[in-house]
Amino acid sequence: MRTLFVYTDIGVKGGARSYHFGLGLLSSVLRRAGHTTGLHYMFDQWDPAGFESHVDRFKPDVIAYTSDSSQIRHVAKLASLMKDRALIQIAGGTHPSLYPKCLERIDGLNAICQGEGEAVMLNLANAVENGTDWTGFAGLMVKNSDGSIKRNAMGCFTQDLDSLPFGDREMFGYQRVIESDYDRITVMMSRGCPYNCNYCGSPSMGKLAEGKYVRFRSVENGIAEIKEIVSNYNVKSVFFADDVFTIDRKYVRKFCEAYAREIGLPFEVTTRVESSCYDTFKYLADAGCTRVAMGIESGSEELRRKALNRKMTNKKIIEAFKDARAAGLKTKSYNIVGFPFETKAMHQDTIELNQRINPDSLVCYIFNPYPGTELFNISIKEGFLSPDFMDEDFISRTDTPLDMPDFPREEILKCYRNFAFNVYKANSVKKAILYKVYYSRFGEPLIRALDSVKKPIQRLAMGT
Numbered sequence: 001m002r003t004l005f006v007y008t009d010i011g012v013k014g015g016a017r018s019y020h021f022g023l024g025l026l027s028s029v030l031r032r033a034g035h036t037t038g039l040h041y042m043f044d045q046w047d048p049a050g051f052e053s054h055v056d057r058f059k060p061d062v063i064a065y066t067s068d069s070s071q072i073r074h075v076a077k078l079a080s081l082m083k084d085r086a087l088i089q090i091a092g093g094t095h096p097s098l099y100p101k102c103l104e105r106i107d108g109l110n111a112i113c114q115g116e117g118e119a120v121m122l123n124l125a126n127a128v129e130n131g132t133d134w135t136g137f138a139g140l141m142v143k144n145s146d147g148s149i150k151r152n153a154m155g156c157f158t159q160d161l162d163s164l165p166f167g168d169r170e171m172f173g174y175q176r177v178i179e180s181d182y183d184r185i186t187v188m189m190s191r192g193c194p195y196n197c198n199y200c201g202s203p204s205m206g207k208l209a210e211g212k213y214v215r216f217r218s219v220e221n222g223i224a225e226i227k228e229i230v231s232n233y234n235v236k237s238v239f240f241a242d243d244v245f246t247i248d249r250k251y252v253r254k255f256c257e258a259y260a261r262e263i264g265l266p267f268e269v270t271t272r273v274e275s276s277c278y279d280t281f282k283y284l285a286d287a288g289c290t291r292v293a294m295g296i297e298s299g300s301e302e303l304r305r306k307a308l309n310r311k312m313t314n315k316k317i318i319e320a321f322k323d324a325r326a327a328g329l330k331t332k333s334y335n336i337v338g339f340p341f342e343t344k345a346m347h348q349d350t351i352e353l354n355q356r357i358n359p360d361s362l363v364c365y366i367f368n369p370y371p372g373t374e375l376f377n378i379s380i381k382e383g384f385l386s387p388d389f390m391d392e393d394f395i396s397r398t399d400t401p402l403d404m405p406d407f408p409r410e411e412i413l414k415c416y417r418n419f420a421f422n423v424y425k426a427n428s429v430k431k432a433i434l435y436k437v438y439y440s441r442f443g444e445p446l447i448r449a450l451d452s453v454k455k456p457i458q459r460l461a462m463g464t
């Protein structure tokens, strides 16, 4: 059975190619069972003709799209292009999982997968191969020929992550991905997050299947995958894409010992201020961790508590960044502007908290209301977002669809563009100016045009 996976990666700020963990795993699971897989990676440029000719060459039985909310409009157009072909079209990933209504609306789409897809894809491929009914499997929602929707039972979260094969990176032309992302590879040691931030898709994904949501691979299994990647590709560093890398301190300690002994490349992690302490940071630093990223999101304790469901204090945030630095790590903060109920004064709190912390680097996004999250529902209830808000309206975290009288769109855009400059202007003029350019209207085209020299520019700006 032939599956063509489709990963659209269009208009995403940053400009680097990326490996998609979900599709990599689904491909490995299918290949292990003897099926044939391919990938259409539509990177940066919208190219439906390239897609059509790939489908003509590959001749898939199934086209399998992944999509988050920023990409669903592209997926919808591609599925519609294929609607008269004799093949099955299925979509999975965060958006179809959390906004299953998209199945009704997308012409040509036959089914969506809600939640993790390994069992769903394998069952589907086997059934198509054997010519048996594929529409009854748990985790699937299927569109009948009359347009009505059939919702099957929930699936189960894979409990033993070590039972999964390593992801199929070669399908992505992985060396090229590594080179476009500062010679780094991305790896995940866990799935799920125990926290419940109101703006994030992860907690809602945790409600879509039976069984424990937060799971870890064994340290041995993760290290074995990294070893395999490092032996196949030229790699300079590792980025762990886990939601919160330090949930389990014992696990971190065991991981650090093994990583230092068996891998030794510089690496970076993301974590939460509450699940970190000096000792954990020290283990990470001693194992070769160079930078830790932590979410601040907003500097207003009140907004965090009331709207974001993030109950840490500013004191805790300051301490965590201080501890990381004392342990020898560089730090990076994640920030968002334009939350429901946010005001310009609250955004000023975010600037001031960052000035106080003075992270080595930072990221700022504009809040986007992702369906399936608490803040999506609140945005509609409070009238900040039209109830007719369509998938197609999603914009990739650099603009806002909210209409808030106390924080108008133009103000939000201005705050977004100037945030990093305002944070750094007192401490590092060089950094402030580079960020000013990066977050300006011209930043993204400029970064793409300067692709060949982006590594030294990043080193200059971030000190990495």
Ligand code: B12
Residues within 6 Å of the ligand: 008, 009, 010, 012, 013, 014, 018, 019, 020, 021, 022, 023, 025, 026, 064, 065, 066, 067, 068, 069, 070, 071, 090, 091, 092, 093, 094, 095, 097, 098, 113, 115, 116, 117, 118, 120, 121, 188, 191, 192, 199, 200, 201, 202, 205, 241, 242, 243, 370, 371, 396, 397
């Ligand atoms: C790692 C990561 C990335 C990586 C890698 C991309 C990837 N998804 O692999 C990078 C850095 C590239 C990235 C980029 C972006 N990301 Co991201 N990312 C994540 C993160 C932290 C983990 C995702 C992951 O790998 N999980 C593990 C794998 C195994 O799970 P999975 O990808 O969901 O796939 C499983 C199922 O969903 C399902 N499945 C997925 N696709 C399909 C397809 C079919 C046919 C089937 C049957 C099943 C299926 O089966 C898979 C295996 O079980 C999540 C947060 C989270 N915890 O989910 C955010 C998250 C997915 N990202 C998010 C966002 C917003 C983005 C960006 C738009 C950010 C930006 N820069 O502007 C881009 C979009 C890129 C794109 N083109 O899609 C949001 C999406 C929210 C939403 N509802 O849309 C999330 C949920 C975080 C959040 N803020 O809430 N991301």
Ligand code: SF4
Residues within 6 Å of the ligand: 193, 194, 195, 196, 197, 200, 201, 202, 203, 243, 244, 272
């Ligand atoms: S800690 Fe991170 S991954 Fe977990 S719910 Fe909050 S934002 Fe999402």
